[in-house]
Amino acid sequence: MRSMDAERKNTGGHTVVVGASLAGLRGAEALRRAGFAGRLTLVGDEPHRPYDRPPLSKSALTGEVAPEATVLPNLHALAADWRLGVAATGLDRQAREVRLADGTTLSYDRLLIATGSRARSWPNPTEAGLAGVHTLRGRDDAAALRQALAPGPKRVLIIGAGFIGCEVAASCRALDRAVTLIDPGPAPLARILGQPVGEIVAALHRALGVDLRSRTKVARLEGNEAGRVVRAILEDGNVVETDLVVVALGAVRNTEWLSGSGLDAGPGGVVCNEAGHALDTEGRPDRAIAAAGDVARFPHPLFDGRPVALEHWGHAVAQGEHAGRLLAGEANETDYAEMPAFWSSQGGITIKSVGLTEGADSMVFAQGSPKEGRFVVVYGAKGRCIAAVSFDSARWLPAYAEQIAARAPFPPICGGTDEHNLTVLSPGFPEKRTSP
């Protein structure tokens, strides 16, 4: 057994990491830490070294942190070749080659796919091309948006009330800019957190002075002769005069470059097995390839093996490191089972979550209460605890994470401190949901 492990251990050759952001960087570091001594190349479509994204919708917009000050520290010496500002455009698994946008190719022995996702753009390309229409994903986007906010636009219109839309709205209010937030659902974040919590988020944003319009969509954007956006026409017929639009309609996974590679990759991500190896269209793992971060779709053992693709910071770190060890031969065939977790901060409130709310059929306010503005909500499905979300009460989440991992009955903790009333509510998720 030992000798077989030794043979499997990958200490040489060329490992290529496509995607030079958080998951790619942590994956590359994990490879080195696991003893990989061969050639290492990181490919990134942006010209920047890996940087941290969470501040981009918060402190980088309000000006507390410069967008270029978000560079991620190297936690381990990499000794890598960096191919930055060059996107990968194709993958030939037979030749073991990655094609790059500058026409060159990189041959690999091991490949880590960490191409992440990009902001979904406004569906009408002409309207999307108007000056003053922004998306927010990268550090250059944040710098551009910060610059556009500086002169004091008449009104910022934010399309989409998911986490990015809500955080940008709160940041704009912190800058004292007028904000209209367009929410197609019944309440902001209701798709992820359910209707009762969504209503609390709605109240939070109204208290911040956000003009929140729920249950409506933007029908079209209009520009002036100079090609600048001037107003939005809503589906309900209302008109919002605006000179700065932020499109926050979620993310699209960057898998187009894999078409024709024979890997099972599409809008849902790169399909992986439990260990994190990419699967081909026949469902067979390619043991030379792993995927990690936003782009990876994998069966999560904590959720009955349901395939999920998670756009969480902590997940990019944990799965990146797992994939690095996997490619180095250290984590062979061990399942990746990290508890999903994310956080958001908006309007001075810190929201944290563990587990996945998808499929929840019940919820309780387990600690604290909406009235106090600090609480923990626990979500259950089929009598088991599957997720917990805290507003300014993150201290209790580790206990709930343990309950979720143990598949504890719902509601999992009774008789705790600061417990008011364990009435089981319906999450009331609007429409059909995909994983957050």
Next chain:
Amino acid sequence: MKTGQLFEAVKDEANRADPYPLYARLRETPVSRQDDGIYVVSTHAAITSLLHDPRISSETLPPSERPRTGNPFSDWIVNPVKDHLTNTHRPFIFRDPPDHDRLRMAVMGQFTHQRVHAMRGRSHDLVADLLDKQSDATSFDLVCDLAYPLPVTVICEMLGVPPEDEPQFHGWATQLASALEPDNLGNEEARAKNIITFDEISTYMRGLIKEKRRHPQDDMLSGLSAGSGPGGEPGMGEVDLIASAILLLVAGHETTVNLIANSTLALVRHPDILARLAGEPDLAPRLIEEMLRYDPPVHFRTRRALSAIDIAGITIPEGADIVLLLASGNRDPAVFCDPDRFDPDRPDIRHFGFGGGLHYCAGAPLARFEAEAALVALAQRLVHPRLIDDPPPYRSGAALRGPMHLRLAIDGVAPRR
């Protein structure tokens, strides 16, 4: 020794100088029921888990009962009211959310960045003055001559307590801090002493707060009395205010002294690291984190189970008293490699030196600055320090654990840099 008696041995003063072998024995059973019914939690994982569990309560103090005076008016009218007020307005270290959160937030609103940072520079000056006093000495007591006066001066200045009143507090603080020692809680005489002390210090604080309301200054007590923190925190009632002020004063008196004394002891026992710190003062922040792991000022805290908790293969029943053995979690080999070695180069030190969860030490930044000022100056200025007693005599507390005296022989004190 049987597992069920190990915690009794931890409390035994004979084991004060080195309780760590007992902790190692306790960790063989991560959560172990002691013969007296207390559940001792000793591994890093189990402590972490319970620090974040909402079924764990900090409301562990027995009901206050002022001793009979023989005066019926006091015994039947005044003292029952006082007892009720004491029971319902404990300092926030002994309270659960939501009351804890409201009180702590008001206090944290006064622990402003500016005030804490001002104390950083002040700590360096205070240490320099205290060491200057030893310039002709061939030996001195680090506890009485530095580790105690430094944090006491700092907390008094932060709060706005006149330094000339300080000698009065010394005894009060020591008496009140004994509420953290489990055996004192069970002892009627100790509890009676505690409540008398509490009434004395309360009377003093009530007067001081009155004065602060009349003549507000730039200090925490004035800010708390005015009830307007930077976040516009609502004011707290008089009784909570007094309890919070007492908590801060006691915490400032009884904890950092141990951090500085324990650190000095470890450094003098590791002369190579002491010499390194003298030439490399930037090592101090990491060294202090390692100290908070290796030999922390607070060894354990007690909690109570609000409902039954399944953990580490055992069920802690509802109502059980729980000891979180923080100093043992700090030496858990499952988390720290070679845990009994003092190693300031250790990466990723997730220690319980300031506790954890919602009761995490409110004064942590202050304690770090004070320890940094003290340890760097000691390393740079003491010429050839040696321990006169090894181990030194310890204070009686097993929870708040540190030397009573730490006598050092020196060949002089270098002039301040």
